[in-house]
Amino acid sequence: MKIQKYLRMCGVAPRRKAEELVKSGCIKVNGQTIFDYVQIQLDDVVDVKGKVVEPRRHVYYIFNKPIGYITTKKDPQGRKTIFDLIDVDDDVFPVGRLDKDTKGLLVLTNDGDLSQILLHPRYEVDRIYEAKIEGCVERKMMEKMKKGMRLPYGYVSKMNVKTFKIANGTSKVKIVIQEGRKREIRRAFKFIDHPIIELKRVSFGPLKLDQNLKVGEYRQLTKEEEKFLKEFVSDKK
Numbered sequence: 001m002k003i004q005k006y007l008r009m010c011g012v013a014p015r016r017k018a019e020e021l022v023k024s025g026c027i028k029v030n031g032q033t034i035f036d037y038v039q040i041q042l043d044d045v046v047d048v049k050g051k052v053v054e055p056r057r058h059v060y061y062i063f064n065k066p067i068g069y070i071t072t073k074k075d076p077q078g079r080k081t082i083f084d085l086i087d088v089d090d091d092v093f094p095v096g097r098l099d100k101d102t103k104g105l106l107v108l109t110n111d112g113d114l115s116q117i118l119l120h121p122r123y124e125v126d127r128i129y130e131a132k133i134e135g136c137v138e139r140k141m142m143e144k145m146k147k148g149m150r151l152p153y154g155y156v157s158k159m160n161v162k163t164f165k166i167a168n169g170t171s172k173v174k175i176v177i178q179e180g181r182k183r184e185i186r187r188a189f190k191f192i193d194h195p196i197i198e199l200k201r202v203s204f205g206p207l208k209l210d211q212n213l214k215v216g217e218y219r220q221l222t223k224e225e226e227k228f229l230k231e232f233v234s235d236k237k
């Protein structure tokens with residue numbers, strides 16, 4: 001692999017900063033100072049400014065996000081964030097976001113490559129939500145949503161919507177999307193005059209919300225889940 005990618009895996013620096021380190025002669029590979037972008041193997045000894053570095057251990061968590069928390073590490077406005085509830089030694093980040101008023105499955109990791117594949121639209125990774133909405137969406141509108149819609153504020157991604165319960169002037173629907181623009185689901189349903197009352201993500205790619213995981217709780221993936229996730233991502237490459 002390229003030295004830049006290796007340094008990123010070690011948590012040393014992002015790509016551009018890694019390139020600067022290489023050009024300035026701060027990197028040694030197997031005792032030899034390098035000034036160009038060499039290919040290296042995982043068993044090579046890489047030294048950055050006199051310190052040997054190794055790839056970080058990748059970790060994966062699922063978190064049952066509650067309503068009222070934003071998906072970021074710090075908030076200038078002082079609002080509650082998910083990291084007020086999460087306490088792990090690993091420097092993890094959320095894979096994508098859920099808005100403050102949305103609950104459910106959130107994936108946390110320090111694996112940037114895996115995160116990119118799960119999030120990028122070209123890999124077509126399903127994200128499944130369950131929502132309670134006002135009224136009932138007509139089948140004709142569901143067909144329009146399946147193709148994607150252009151609204152006054154911009155294009156809305158394709159949404160596969162299915163109703164599974166109707167009661168007291170509201171409906172419960174299952175929503176499958178493959179992109180996650182900011183508040184996109186809420187905006188789409190508001191536009192078609194069926195505002196969302198409750199919204200919960202129940203799956204992301206191969207991972208499903210653990211029914212035994214209480215709201216606000218998190219846990220590390222089991223070895224089987226981690227293997228399944230990595231195989232899923234590998235098949236997308």
